[in-house]
Amino acid sequence: MTGPVDGPAPVDRHAVAARLADVRRRIAGAGGDDGIRVLAVTKGFGPDAVEAALELGLTAVGENYAQELVAKVEALGTDRDPMPRWHFLGRLQRNKVRLLAPHVGVWESVDRGPLVDEIAKRAPGAVVYVQVDLSGEPQKGGAAPAEVPGLVARARDAGLAVRGLMGVGPAGPAEAARPGFRMLVALADELGLVERSIGMTGDLEVAVAEGATEVRVGTALFGPRPSRADPPSPSSGGAPSPSDGG
Numbered sequence: 001m002t003g004p005v006d007g008p009a010p011v012d013r014h015a016v017a018a019r020l021a022d023v024r025r026r027i028a029g030a031g032g033d034d035g036i037r038v039l040a041v042t043k044g045f046g047p048d049a050v051e052a053a054l055e056l057g058l059t060a061v062g063e064n065y066a067q068e069l070v071a072k073v074e075a076l077g078t079d080r081d082p083m084p085r086w087h088f089l090g091r092l093q094r095n096k097v098r099l100l101a102p103h104v105g106v107w108e109s110v111d112r113g114p115l116v117d118e119i120a121k122r123a124p125g126a127v128v129y130v131q132v133d134l135s136g137e138p139q140k141g142g143a144a145p146a147e148v149p150g151l152v153a154r155a156r157d158a159g160l161a162v163r164g165l166m167g168v169g170p171a172g173p174a175e176a177a178r179p180g181f182r183m184l185v186a187l188a189d190e191l192g193l194v195e196r197s198i199g200m201t202g203d204l205e206v207a208v209a210e211g212a213t214e215v216r217v218g219t220a221l222f223g224p225r226p227s228r229a230d231p232p233s234p235s236s237g238g239a240p241s242p243s244d245g246g
């Protein structure tokens, strides 16, 4: 899209279907199979992006901003079949956990102890992934690798269902993500965690080759996003995005 964006760009369902086929070809080309989950990252787009994903059988849907997720939940209603399973991906402030708890199926950005405790309190037994810092870029979140085993133990002790690790590769060429992805997969093996949520539009082949069980794909499915929703800036964790509409 060019020019000012007043609301989320409309989503062309046929284009999304064609792009999904391309994403699946990329996954297969990297040696992956149909078991790899394609998480549809709908941030920056409206509820029609979620509808398009659901129509294509993508029930795992990712969002980065609390208000934007809740707005989409409200727009979509509760009587859909299938319903989306919401994965929360963004920097998470503790005070947003209560708002999100009724909606989030998988908390992927768990990266510190107080957040573990708050999720355990507001969403007992919830499914979580621990986010590992793979880039040293603080705005991307994630716990330092050395802190991950302790955090996983804390989450398990708190009754959370720790299913996997999540990581965001560094900016730059896809290949630069490989060492971090490899380290994350080794850490997941050590800790007995099945899910490895690594890889986005730019580096999903590397992630699949290194053992991703889930790739988180936004741009490759829905096209370019309105700029404010991506990437999250240090000051915008949990802040409303343009599509929250005030």
Ligand SMILES: *Cc1c(COP(=O)(O)O)cnc(C)c1O
Pocket (backbone or CB within 6 Å): 041, 043, 064, 089, 090, 168, 200, 201, 202, 216, 217, 218, 219, 220, 230
């Ligand atoms: C935005 C985002 C994605 C999707 O990014 P694309 O490059 O558009 O595929 C995946 N994971 C996280 C954590 C994100 O913030």
